[in-house]
Amino acid sequence: MDDSFIFNELAENREDYFGAVAPPIVQTSNFAFTKVEDLKQALGEEYSAHLYSRGLNPTSDILRKKLAALDKAEDCLVFNSGASAIFAAILANVASGDHIISVEKPYTWAQKMFDVILQRFNVSTTYVHGSDLNQFEEAIKPNTKVIYLESPNSWEFTLQDLSGVAELAKRNNIITICDNSYCTPLYQKPILHGIDLVLQSATKYIGGHSDVLGGVLSGKQAMIKRIFESELLNMGNATSPFNAWLLLRGLRTLPVRLERISKTTRTVIDFLKGHSLVEEVIFPMDPSFSQYELAKKQMKGACGLFTVILKTDSRDQIVKFCESLKHFLIAVSWGGHESLVFPKCASMESNEFDRQNREHRMIRFYTGLEDAEYLIKDIQQALGKL
Secondary structure (H helix, E strand, O other): OOHHHHHHOOOOOHHHHOOOOOOOOOOOOEOOOOOHHHHHHHHHOHHHOOOEOOOOOHHHHHHHHHHHHHHOOOEEEEEOOHHHHHHHHHHOOOOOOOEEEEEOOOOHHHHHHHHHHHHHHOOEEEEEOOOOHHHHHHHOOOOEEEEEEEOOOOOOOOOOOHHHHHHHHHHOOOEEEEEOOOOHHHHOOHHHHOOOEEEEEOOOOOOOOOOOOOEEEEEOHHHHHHHHHHHHHHHOOEOOHHHHHHHHHHHHOHHHHHHHHHHHHHHHHHHHHOOOOEEEEEOOOOOOOOOHHHHHHHOOOOOOEEEEEEOOOOHHHHHHHHHHOOOOEEOOOOOOOOOEEEEHHHHOOHHHOOOOOHHHHEEEEEOOOOOHHHHHHHHHHHHOOO
């Protein structure tokens, strides 16, 4: 299925809503029935009916069908945040006494789920670096039910061999879940590599305007239906009709935004790699990246997120650099128009800073939709203050 058809035509039955070019916002919490039998059927099978917008809604249905098609999945659900999608995917596939294998340093709220919430229910987690397939094989136990991946992750951009992990998991009857927020479905499709469930933070590139939260979970219809009927309906964390509409709006410009962001990122990285105060630039699609060949095999692109390691002896210098930037905003997340920086040392005190620890000197950059030279001049003047 052509991506242009997915963005503009798929699931948009314009004759049902007055020929409007843009999808409608069906801003209702409730749906009425003319026959009791129809209500009875909807109560018994809410997955295929519009009963109550905590479950399905016509606006979110348009979005679900487009996102599933982009992921090459049978179906998908849209949650009110990426964290909700993670929670539902994991919770649906473990029970007391089970074991999870996760990549090291996953997204903060995934790790808190593993380390805090699931431990209350006797679900244990083993962390592996994940760059070597043998690490997963050695970590498997008889009670392992889930392998959780982030490929790439969002700081050092470590990749996992998606096809290799999927094959290993299938041999051992283990469900694989991959966070694909970094690449989006345009630049990587984990389901085509055999991954069972793919999730992403739609807050990032799908929304694209830093004004809406959302999470996407895609997979086989039977699994998605089971998660809908239990985790999603019980937790009540489906996206709202208005947020679904905002995500549809963002989806329409996704290809052109990623193309522009990717081009700008390459120009900014080329400048930074030549600067005397920069020790290293970490970016999956750069030939210097340790897993460059795997990145080229699994990914079509890498968008706007990369990490810079500064040559500095103090946390104060990193703080000074970040606070001297005039156009890069200091913020978490990514994917909008505005360019961002996020220093790793923001999560530590000055006396905890260790110059020998390269991680302490990391600054995560996101390049948005501004002109490349505009951003480079800003970085130049901030580095000049050090």
